[in-house]
Each structure stands twice: as structure tokens, then as C-alpha cells.
Amino acid sequence: xxxxxxxxxxxxxxxxxxxxxxxxxxxxxxxxxxxxxxxxxxxxxxxxxxxxxxxxxxxxxxxxxxxxxxxxxxxxxxxxxxxxxxxxxxxxxxxxxxxxxxxxxxxxxxxxxxxxxxxxxxxxxxxxxxxxxxxxxxxxxxxxxxxxxxxxxxxxxxxxxxxxxxxxxxxxxxxxxxxxxxxxxxxxxxxxxxxxxxxxxxxxxxxxxxxxxxxxxxxxxxxxxxxxxxxxxxxxxxxxxxxxxxxxxxxxxxxxxxxxxxxxxxxxxxxxxxxxxxxxxxx
Numbered sequence: 041x042x043x044x045x046x047x048x049x050x051x052x053x054x055x056x057x058x059x060x061x062x063x064x065x066x067x068x069x070x071x072x073x074x075x076x077x078x079x080x081x082x083x084x085x086x087x088x089x090x091x092x093x094x095x096x097x098x099x100x101x102x103x104x105x106x107x108x109x110x111x112x113x114x115x116x117x118x119x120x121x122x123x124x125x126x127x128x129x130x131x132x133x134x135x136x137x138x139x140x141x142x143x144x145x146x147x148x149x150x151x152x153x154x155x156x157x158x159x160x161x162x163x164x165x166x167x168x169x170x171x172x173x174x175x176x177x178x179x180x181x182x183x184x185x186x187x188x189x190x191x192x193x194x195x196x197x198x199x200x201x202x203x204x205x206x207x208x209x210x211x212x213x214x215x216x217x218x219x220x221x222x223x224x225x226x227x228x229x230x231x232x233x234x235x236x237x238x239x240x241x242x243x244x245x246x247x248x249x250x251x252x253x254x255x256x257x258x259x260x261x262x263x264x265x266x267x268x269x270x271x272x273x274x275x276x277x278x279x280x281x282x283x284x285x286x287x288x289x290x291x292x293x294x295x296x297x298x299x300x301x302x303x304x305x306x307x308x309x310x311x312x313x314x315x316x317x318x319x320x321x322x323x
Contacts, residue, residue, distance in 0.1 A: 051104030051134075053214055056080035056088065057111050061173045062141065065207035066107055066214075073215060078103065090122055100130055105137035105214045110152060114142060115276050120151025127159035137162045137220070139213045141206075144169055144225055145289045153223075162220035164213040166206070169227040169289075172310040173203045175241065176319045184241060184320060190252040192259045192281045193234045197290040199227035200237070202305035205296050212299065224295045229304045231290055240308055244315045256282060 053070050057063040058079030067077045080088035080099055088099040090110060100106075108126070110119050127138060140156045142149045144167045156163045174180050183189040206226060213219040232240075238251040254262075256278040263269040263277060296304040314320060 052076045052078045052102055054078045054080055054099060054103045054106045054135075056090075056107060057109040058084065060109065060111070061171065061177050061203050062206055062210070063107070063109060065203055066210045069207050069211035070214065073211065075215060090126075093125070096126060096129055097133070100133045100135065103130070103133070103135055106130055106135055106139070107210055107214060108138060108140040108156065113276075114146060114149035114152050115280070119148070120155055123152040124155035124158070127155055127161070131160045135161055137164075137214060139164045139166065139210055139219075141210070142167045144227075145283070147283075164219045164221075165223045166209065166213070167223065167225045168206055169199045169201045171203050171206070172200050172228070172305070172307055175237065176314040176317075184249055185322065187248045188250050188252050189234060189238050190254050190259070190262065191234055192254055192256045192278065193285050194253055195233050195235065196285040197231035197233055198285060199229075199231050199290075199292045200307050201226055201228045201296070202310055205300065205304050209296065209299055224299070225293045226296055227291070227293045227304075228296070229292065229306050231292060232307055237307060240311050241320070244311045245320050247320075 053075050055063050055067045055070070055077060058067055058077075059081045063079070063081075067079055070077045078084070078086065078099065082089055084099075086099050086101075088095050108123060110116075110123055113119070123140070130138065138156050138159055138161045140153060140163070142153055142165055146167075149167075153165050156165060171178065175184055180189055205228075209224065209226065213222075233251070234253075235251040238249045242249040259281070260274045260278050263274045264271070269277070
């Protein structure tokens, strides 16, 4: 059994993006382990914002470990400097362990990852595949309701990972020994196309849900016209699909199975659970 932080003297664990699809699951797992948790968000009792550095000191008070999930994402030009500044302040305030959520194959994340490695704390970097939960509580949810997931992803394969599996690994890295100085590339158990995901959702919901491959330009036009997204954000979204959904990332890795000592959650099982929850039910 892995040894853990001394729970009787455990300091608070800070979970940034604590209300998000990953953060709130991490907080739940930590609480179940008996660790005091502080949620880092604008709406928290101790408010936290990445963009407002005046909020950082208070949220780090009496904190021993931090889960770092930078929003708006590592492709933001401020990401590396922001993570470095926050990590340095965290260590200066007594934080001994940092766990960073990054992404596979994302060159822009390198600066943030290096900042954590240079921090002087025990660090773990998690490079994760796309989440299953993007379809029921994320960027693709509206598309599922609309019946058409239109994306510039072609027929590229992606090993979608479940946010619950990711949260289990984050909680372990924050509280157990053996993860310091490790980079983990985390994926689900098999490769799927977006067509496969749409077919799985359609089958279980008994509704018409189709994947519609489009060009980057068509995708950008929809983001601009239907979602009023600024041009610079549109460019980022197009670049994400052009660079992250590519053949070097089309592979399944072993760390989830090895670290959790069980099989990762399959996309089909995620869909069944989501259907049971009623999230895709329409009145």
C-alpha cells in the first residue's frame, strides 16, 4: 500500500478550477480520504482567480499541496509565466507538492510544465487525453442536444479518458508517495473517432446524434456566428484540433491501469452512466 502524507498533520489541499469537471471530482476524492480541501474558484469562500494575483496569497494560506489546472488553458500566452509565478509563491508559502494537469502533445504547455519542475516542490505532471465528460458537461454538450457534433477532426483516433479516472490519479499524486518527479501520459482504454463517440451516444439515447466532419474554416465560422467567439479564441480552437488531434497522439498508454490497478473507464460505460443520470434527457 502506498504511504501517504501524515493525515494528523495534513495541511489543506488547494484544488484550482475546483468547480470544474475535474476539480470537483478531485475535491470529492480528497475529502473521502480525510484531507481538508480548499476550492480555488471565483465563487469560493476564499476567492481565487488566475488573472488576479492579489487573490493568490490568501488561497495559499496553510496549504500543503496544490492541484494546478490553469484556465483558460496552456495555449494562453500568459500560462507559463502565470504558473511559474504562482508556483514560486506557493513554495515560498510552504507548499511542498504540486500536481499540474497538462495535455498530451501540446507544445505550448511546455513552459507551464517546466515552471512546475523548477519550483523546488515535489511535482507531478499529468498529460491527459480529451475527457469523456466533454460530451455531457463540456464543450460538446450542446452539439449532442442539437444532434450533430460538427468538428474539424476528420477520422482521427483519440483515446478519450474519463474525468473520474483522472481525478483518482490526481488525488493519489497529491497525497501518496511515489509520484514525485513523474510525468504521466494518461489515456482511456481504446482509440475512438468522433464518429464512434456520436454512434455510441445515439445508440444509448435512442436519438439522432451524428458526427459531421467540417473544415477548420467552417468550424471557425460557426464559432464566430453562433457563439460570438472573439477571433483570437477562434484561432486557438482551430489550432487545438489541428495539432492535438493528430497521429502522434493516436495511441493508448498504460499509466491509468498501472496506477489505479484496474482498467480505465471505457467510453461506452461513461455513456451508459450519463444516460442513467438523465443529463441528455430532453423534455
